[in-house]
Amino acid sequence: MFSSAFFKPFYYLIVFLILLTIFIACFFVPVLSEDYLHFLNTYTIQISNEGYAWPAPGYTKINSYFGKRQSPTAGASTYHKGIDIGAPEGAYFIAIADGTITYTGFLGGGGYTITLTLDNNLKITYCHVSPYFIVEKNQKVKMGEVIGRVGPKYVYGVEGNTYEDENGRPTNGATTGPHLHLGVRTEDNEYMNPLDLFSNIE
Numbered sequence: 001m002f003s004s005a006f007f008k009p010f011y012y013l014i015v016f017l018i019l020l021t022i023f024i025a026c027f028f029v030p031v032l033s034e035d036y037l038h039f040l041n042t043y044t045i046q047i048s049n050e051g052y053a054w055p056a057p058g059y060t061k062i063n064s065y066f067g068k069r070q071s072p073t074a075g076a077s078t079y080h081k082g083i084d085i086g087a088p089e090g091a092y093f094i095a096i097a098d099g100t101i102t103y104t105g106f107l108g109g110g111g112y113t114i115t116l117t118l119d120n121n122l123k124i125t126y127c128h129v130s131p132y133f134i135v136e137k138n139q140k141v142k143m144g145e146v147i148g149r150v151g152p153k154y155v156y157g158v159e160g161n162t163y164e165d166e167n168g169r170p171t172n173g174a175t176t177g178p179h180l181h182l183g184v185r186t187e188d189n190e191y192m193n194p195l196d197l198f199s200n201i202e
Contacts, residue, residue, distance in 0.1 A: 036146075039092050045144045048198040052096045053143050055126065056150075056180050059087040060201060063179055066193040081191040082125070082183035089130075089178040091150045095141045096124055096197070104133045106158050110181065111173025112151050116141065123189075127181035128172050131155060153177050 043057040054060065064084035087093070095116055102123070103115035110127035114135065117123050130151040141147055155161065155172045163171045184194045 035090075036092070040146070043092070045094070046201055049200045050197050052197045053094055054198060054201050055093045055096050055124075055182055056085045056087045056091060057094060059085055059091060059180075061086040062195075066191075066195065082127070082181050083194050085180040085182060087150045087178070087180045089150055089152050091180070092146050093126060093129075093148055093150065093180055095143055095145045095147050097122075097143045099124070099141060101135045101137055101139045101141060101147070104135065104137055106131075106155075106161065107173070109163065109174035110183075111155065111163070111171070111175060113173075114148050116147065121187040123185040125181070125183040125185070127183065128175050128179060150178050150180050 039057075045057065046054040048054065062083050063086045064080055066080055066083055068080075097118045097120075099116045099118040101114065102117040103113065105113065107113040107125075107127070110125065112127075112129045112131045112133075114126045114129055114133070115123055116126070126148060128151050130149040133148065135141065135147045151172050153165075153171055153175060154169050156170055158170065161170050161173075163174050165171055182194045184192050184197065186192055
């Protein structure tokens with residue numbers, strides 16, 4: 001027969017594990033923030049004539065259009081391969097159509113980036129986003145599903161990031177401030193004007 005002294009250490013171990021689980025659940029499991037719950041209860045999805053959801057609910061101002069432009073900052077292209085939607089840091093953005101997340105990470109001038117490959121093989125890139133991803137590679141998403149937030153201007157500790165402001169502070173890719181860059185590539189990997197998918201959105 002085993003004595004009670006034999007089981008005593010196991011009892012303490014079990015109690016410790018239960019308390020540790022409760023601690024982790026209380027302090028480290030993500031909870032839905034009030035602003036996220038408010039967003040989910042109030043945002044309206046705008047569907048274009050072409051059948052796509054506008055990516056940034058509540059924000060439709062275009063700060064930089066597709067095509068030739070003056071480079072806004074060092075490292076930025078003079079031919080803009082997308083559109084820049086004026087949205088503040090922390091603003092939520094959504095999947096424009098059903099598809100699969102095919103990339104999350106830091107992507108040069110695009111900074112932190114999420115790529116969504118649609119079921120029709122269009123590739124949608126959301127650039128300068130928050131590094132705290134809420135989606136992951138190979139995840140299936142539906143049109144209108146929240147997939148991320150607009151990121152900050154500055155990011156630190158990113159290996160290989162060569163982008164910085166005039167004071168040497170590292171930026172979230174080639175950017176002058178928070179916004180959502182939306183790029184669209186065809187099945188042949190050619191960039192197209194994203195506004196061709198949103199002819200009636202104002």
